[in-house]
Amino acid sequence: xxxxxxxxSNKVTEKGKDVELRCDPISGHTxxxxxxQSLGQGLEFLIYFQGNSAPDKSxxxxxxxxxxxxxxSVSTLTIQRTQQEDSAVYLCASxxxxxxxxxxxxxxxxLVL
Amino acid sequence: AQTVTQxxxxxxxxxxxxxxxxxxxxTSESDYYLFWYKQPPSRQMILVIRQEAYKQQNAxxxxxxxxxxxxxxxxxxxxxxxxxxxxxxxFCAYRRIGNKLVFGAxxxxxxxx
Numbered sequence: 001x002x003x004x005x006x007x008x009s010n011k012v013t014e015k016g017k018d019v020e021l022r023c024d025p026i027s028g029h030t031x032x033x034x035x036x037q038s039l040g041q042g043l044e045f046l047i048y049f050q051g052n053s054a055p056d057k058s059x060x061x062x063x064x065x066x067x068x069x070x071x072x073s074v075s076t077l078t079i080q081r082t083q084q085e086d087s088a089v090y091l092c093a094s095x096x097x098x099x100x101x102x103x104x105x106x107x108x109x110x111l112v113l
Numbered sequence: 114a115q116t117v118t119q120x121x122x123x124x125x126x127x128x129x130x131x132x133x134x135x136x137x138x139x140t141s142e143s144d145y146y147l148f149w150y151k152q153p154p155s156r157q158m159i160l161v162i163r164q165e166a167y168k169q170q171n172a173x174x175x176x177x178x179x180x181x182x183x184x185x186x187x188x189x190x191x192x193x194x195x196x197x198x199x200x201x202x203x204f205c206a207y208r209r210i211g212n213k214l215v216f217g218a219x220x221x222x223x224x225x226x
Binding site: 033035037042043045048056059089091093101102103104105106107109 | 156159160
């Protein structure tokens with residue numbers, strides 16, 4: 001079956017612009033995660049959605065970062081007023097239930113000039 | 114807070130030989146999961162193997178096996194009969210029940226022909 005998909009694959013933006021990154025989880029997966037992979041910080045957790053529960057936003061680095069998950073499926077990660085330190089690969093993962101293995105998408109590489 | 118340590122930034126192995134990647138973690142939990150993920154240059158994170166902490170038996174998946182030492186909080190990955198396609202970055206990850214993944218810094222594995 002189809003895996004986790006993310007779009008765009010690559011995004012180049014100018015400092016100060018807003019960007020939206022999209023994640024389509026595996027159909028039926030109730031849990032969805034966003035992670036960030038950067039050279040200096042490795043792989044970091046950003047935010048976690050589980051069903052209709054309030055999301056765990058404990059990993060978001062600043063209030064410029066937000067995410068939503070519509071209809072329990074597609075998720076959008078928004079970064080406002082991008083900064084050069086936001087340059088990274090943003091990975092999305094989903095799992096069947098919160099306890100199950102997470103399956104990752106191919107990531108979005110964001111470059112802020 | 115949980116931490117995951119991979120002490121080998123880079124490892125090399127000759128094709129067809131065996132290599133072991135090290136991972137230690139720190140947690141006060143008794144129930145959790147441990148994972149090894151592989152990330153080739155395509156940046157797609159691929160699950161290699163998973164271990165439930167309550168299981169004493171070490172997980173195996175074809176040429177991949179783990180040595181899980183719960184008391185020592187050690188979780189090493191053994192790759193037998195190494196192949197060129199095994200070359201990638203390998204991440205060890207910890208997950209508390211129903212929670213986010215915590216990753217190690219990764220080990221680059223190079224396979225020599």
